[in-house]
Amino acid sequence: MDLKSSLSKDVPASLVVFLVALPLSLGIAVASGAPVQAGLIAAIVGGIVVGIAGGAPLQVSGPAAGLSVMVYGYVQKFGFETTCVVAAMAGLLQIAAGSAGIAQAALAISPAVLHAMLAGIGILIALGQMHVMLGYAPKGSAINNITGLVDSISHVNTSALLVSGTTLFVLIAWNRFLARKVPFLPGSLVAIALGTAVSFFVPGEIPHVAIGSGIFSNLHAPSLGGAHLEDMVLAALALFVVASAESLLCAVATDQLHPGARANLNRELFAQGLGNVLSGLAGGLPITGVIVRSSANIAAGARSRVSAILHGVWMLLFVMLASGLLARVPMAALAALLVHVGVNLVKLKELRKIAEFNEAIVYGVTLAGVVFINLLWGIGIGFGLALVLLLRRTAAIGFQVDARGEELHVRLSGTLSFLAVPAVVAKLRALPEGRTVHLRLDVDQIDHAAIEAIRGWRVGYQNAGGRVVKEPLDVLWRELRSPAGSSAPSAAA
Structure with missing residues (x-):
């Protein structure tokens, strides 16, 4: 113009x-x-x-x-x-x-x-x-x-x-x-x-x-x-x-x-x-x-x-x-x-x-x-x-449990960060003892705090007589199975 x-x-x-x-x-x-x-x-x-x-x-x-x-x-x-x-x-x-x-x-x-x-x-x-x-x-x-x-x-x-x-x-x-x-x-x-x-x-x-x-x-x-x-x-x-x-x-x-x-x-x-x-x-x-x-x-x-x-x-x-x-x-x-x-x-x-x-x-x-x-x-x-409500939404994560006989199929979805750790660990600890748990992580992100928390739960669950099965087999699972400070072990369940 x-x-x-x-x-x-x-x-x-x-x-x-x-x-x-x-x-x-x-x-x-x-x-x-x-x-x-x-x-x-x-x-x-x-x-x-x-x-x-x-x-x-x-x-x-x-x-x-x-x-x-x-x-x-x-x-x-x-x-x-x-x-x-x-x-x-x-x-x-x-x-x-x-x-x-x-x-x-x-x-x-x-x-x-x-x-x-x-x-x-x-x-x-x-x-x-x-x-x-x-x-x-x-x-x-x-x-x-x-x-x-x-x-x-x-x-x-x-x-x-x-x-x-x-x-x-x-x-x-x-x-x-x-x-x-x-x-x-x-x-x-x-x-x-x-x-x-x-x-x-x-x-x-x-x-x-x-x-x-x-x-x-x-x-x-x-x-x-x-x-x-x-x-x-x-x-x-x-x-x-x-x-x-x-x-x-x-x-x-x-x-x-x-x-x-x-x-x-x-x-x-x-x-x-x-x-x-x-x-x-x-x-x-x-x-x-x-x-x-x-x-x-x-x-x-x-x-x-x-x-x-x-x-x-x-x-x-x-x-x-x-x-x-x-x-x-x-x-x-x-x-x-x-x-x-x-x-x-x-x-x-x-x-x-x-x-x-x-x-x-x-x-x-x-x-x-x-x-x-x-x-x-x-x-x-x-x-x-x-900001608090945003953090609350960020901390929300999907937690699904499907009981198939004596086996439990657990699926986590969403963003698994330190904000979600308290809720996730509380739900994992509420699972019945002595079962075989198939744990699947369909998450778009996971941080170190979450890895450590889930690893600690896995060790405690298996020491109490339960069994945690990898699903699927990937680097993340090996990280979760690894004791702190050690290299990743074999892929055995």
Whole structure:
């Protein structure tokens, strides 16, 4: 496709993505406990810098709801200025990982853990922002948000509820009935605009977006503050893992939405790191690839990385020329948008797939950990449980016994490793004594621990008056018959 033809597709697509990204960037900044300009800075850097350097041409990067809970925790612990340093540190780790060519390693996360993490984040966002919809501030933890909901409802700010209710209704109705008919106009922008319009006519006071004296006059320079370096390093490592996994999985998902060139994951990870370093140093939120913006980009007809870059340019022009409009946006309208985003992070379709693969317990445990403990503990517990279940499946081995008169025909199948040794030896020791046992090993792999364990059982069984017959005659059987440290004997039974 020539440049003129590509631009005819990329320019309109970039405008659509800009309109999608603008309200989301504001809302995610609010959910992260950060200044609103931090979300805009991240969107600008994600569009222009990652758009130019990235390895997934049609992926659009910026601040993501999937990081908002983690970032909120860091802002509460370190302060926003230090959180910017943590974002830059995570970016350096991404640059190193991308340069080392190990991007594929970030994909080694169980889908059950990943989707439960996103669902937990969505629930936390929705629980907190429901209070803002009612005219109050979030209560912090999930438990406090749940228990405090009754009080917020009983003392509801009617004006804020009218604004948020209108915004949420318009957003749902637009996406349900009009999104396909008017694809160039995102429902999020329409809903925020109408919610803002309603705020002009409702009685009473409701909170609005605070931008101080201006976007550029109130920038937050990164600062170490009084944070301990080891705490910052651990925070950066956690952010590196989550942001990298989200970006790379988004790139893989984006590849499935278009027939063009496939993503270069190592280049994409390097670009994400570069974007996080620059965004952090400029006072912006951490950046990841964002599936909502990327899918909107592809659906709008984008053909190259130019669309993502231009969406960042439009964002920059808006900040420079029209940022004063942001002070008119009511917080209740942004809260309604965030509640909608949070609920949509709980994907029932993916949950059904997870249940089909018997990983519902991993999903449930991870979800509970993210919601009721914190994001890192939830991910850690879920990953650990997934690993335990994997080891359990690895340890499973087929054990069949066929009694033929006084003879027993025993067949082992699968992978015979040290993990399976306890179960296998227990079953072998449960065989009746004094019989002739025909042992057949139809295994695809066997390790030294298993060989030693079966050899020990064979010797003990025969010393007790039984007999173990080789079946078939092969090198493995001779190894099992051999006393430790000796050469293989003859093939006699």
